[in-house]
Amino acid sequence: MLTIYGVYRSRATRTLWLAGELGLNFKLVPVIQARRVEDPLAANAPMNTLTPSFLAINPMGTIPCIEDEGMVLYESMAINLYLARKHGTAVAPADLAEDAQMMQWSFFAATEIETNALKISSTVSEGLANTDAGQAVIEVAARLLRRPFKVLEQHLSENEYLVGNRFSVADINVAEVVRYAQAHTPLFEANPAVKAWLDRCQSRAAFKAMWSARDSEAA
Structure with missing residues (x-):
């Protein structure tokens, strides 16, 4: 098992x-x-x-x-x-091309988004978002996220999902990284296709079940 x-x-x-x-x-x-x-x-x-x-x-x-x-x-x-x-x-790659695309999006999220998105998440979770120092951290992180978010926005304005126009493991990998920046609403207001895509991903039953278990876990 x-x-x-x-x-x-x-x-x-x-x-x-x-x-x-x-x-x-x-x-x-x-x-x-x-x-x-x-x-x-x-x-x-x-x-x-x-x-x-x-x-x-x-x-x-x-x-x-x-x-x-x-x-x-x-x-x-x-x-x-x-x-x-x-x-x-259907969440798996259907062929070699999709395999490469799913790897690309996964590595893109890990290298281009995660570090700065986590700065937003940790600043908010530590209760520092309303302090001058916290706001400075969030503003810098959000500025550095503008370019990768625009890349996502361009792709998702033409596709409902990242690869093969269907929900896949690539969407899970990227959505769980993008989620870290979710508390900074201006970033998502500037990228409505990204927001709509993230909403679609997070509306899935498996995500909701996972999140419910997370909420039930001791902080």
């Missing part, structure tokens, strides 16, 4: 969402971020990203991580592309 290491309040959401779309049976092993634990190496500490038994599985100590039939993967984009290809269905 597929084993997913991680928690819902982490990048594991993208893998857990995909598992829902694919209808996969899996075992979820809760591994939380070490930064959320007062003493992550204490004997009574919950399993976290510095726990030796987890580092023996994933030496990078990152979540999500999966074990599947003896294989371990610990990069979330690679995990999702692998699971989509393995289990097929």
Whole structure:
């Protein structure tokens, strides 16, 4: 059986969402971020990203991580592309060209959007959005996101989804990165096709189920 290491309040959401779309049976092993634990190496500490038994599985100590039939993967984009290809269905690439496009969009999100989108998300979640320092961080991040968002906007103004004009693993990978910037509404008001696409993705039953589980998880 597929084993997913991680928690819902982490990048594991993208893998857990995909598992829902694919209808996969899996075992979820809760591994939380070490930064959320007062003493992550204490004997009574919950399993976290510095726990030796987890580092023996994933030496990078990152979540999500999966074990599947003896294989371990610990990069979330690679995990999702692998699971989509393995289990097929419409979320997987139909041919080599779609495979390349899905990889391109996934890497685009990871390299061009995620860092600055996370700055927006973390600033808001830490309650700093209304401070001068927080506003400065958000404004810089949003400015750096304008170009990649315009690339998405141009593509999505002509296509409902990223690849093959159908919902796919590429949409999950990119939507879960774009979501980090969702609190900064001006960015989405300037890119209505991106907003409409994200709304479509987040209206799916598997996303809603994943998000409900995330809301139920301890912060």
